[in-house]
Amino acid sequence: MPAYEIEIILSRQLADCLSMPVFLTDTTGNLIFYNEPAEEILGTRFAESGEMKVEAWSTMFQQQDEEGNLLQPEELPLVRTLRDQYPYHKTFCIRSLKGRAEKISVTSYPIIGRTGKFLGAVAIFWSAKDL
């Protein structure tokens, strides 16, 4: 497989240094990196899982609005960013496969490289108690 663009490589390196959970996806939503704080959300370690197809990681937790209604994937910031390459932000609840519920805020943004090409997306998670 060819090497990732340097904008993706440097995004991973930044994520690796951050204390906020960060997901890094390719242009189709495959999770190509998540940092240590994000391992708490997914309940698995990147060293163990490696990269994950979108259909694998997107079913690892459920999203609900603040009234407990299930959110459709297309309402999530990262999915919207992947669709139209704009940044988005939303506060909602997630419930992991282990049953733990948490209110979080997510900011997502596209990675547009030097050549102007869409290369992937980043989602940053904040626990709502930090807000």
Next chain:
Amino acid sequence: MKISIRGARGSIPTTNPATTHYGGDTSCVLVSEKDCMLVLDGGSGMQRLNLSQDTGIKKIDILLTHLHLDHIQGLGFFSPLFDPSFDVHIWGPAANTTSLHARLSRYLSPPLFPVLLRDLPCQLTLHEIDNSSFEIGHFHIHSRYIIHPGSTLGFRITGRRSTFTYIPDHEPALGVMNAMNDKKWISGIDLAANAELLLHDAQYTAQEYKNHLGWGHSSMEDAIKFASLAGVKHLLLSHHDPSRTDEQLDALIADLKKQNDLSFSFEPAAEGMNIELA
């Protein structure tokens, strides 16, 4: 393919008697095969490329990895640029907001230089490249952005029978060192894959690198690791630190050779060195 090193010093030219073996001129390499010739970077080593007298060649292609001063300062002293009979093509990295012409003009204009870029007498053509593939003569060239401050390219040059990769300024180890074992996360690795010869940044020792993270350069150890992962056959360590003497460099290389049992050879690039690739 013949590779001729005309400058291997990093950052600033040195005139120290203690650096005469590896040389004090900054980055410039001549690549030739049959009637095709490329000049890689326009560091101070470019000033002694007297092509008009040597060869009868009237078309020159100059490939710039980036526009830091140690890679362009020789342009103003390169005689074909001042000869109207020369057709000169400069290939340089595209940037987001400013043209290659505007960026080169920052150097080739007063107060830094007396002659404006637009007033050079040669027939000058500028080519903006990014993650590109193109042909010059029978050379097939692949350029790709690599990790170094500012818009910076590495080049993979394939001739009739061999490949030379030129990445004189590069910091692939920036950040996640453990990702160095996963090739798709390594900046520049595609450029260097299985090349017969790789010229790569090796400005620092591993100890010095700790104090220069993010400056855009590599340790000798990381350059060797990069070459090993890329599967190259021969590595030239380049962009020698301006404070490094020949004696110090020889001692460091001797230590590295003792520590590393590798399937490829490595040595410091030296001004005046010529390598013929089969």
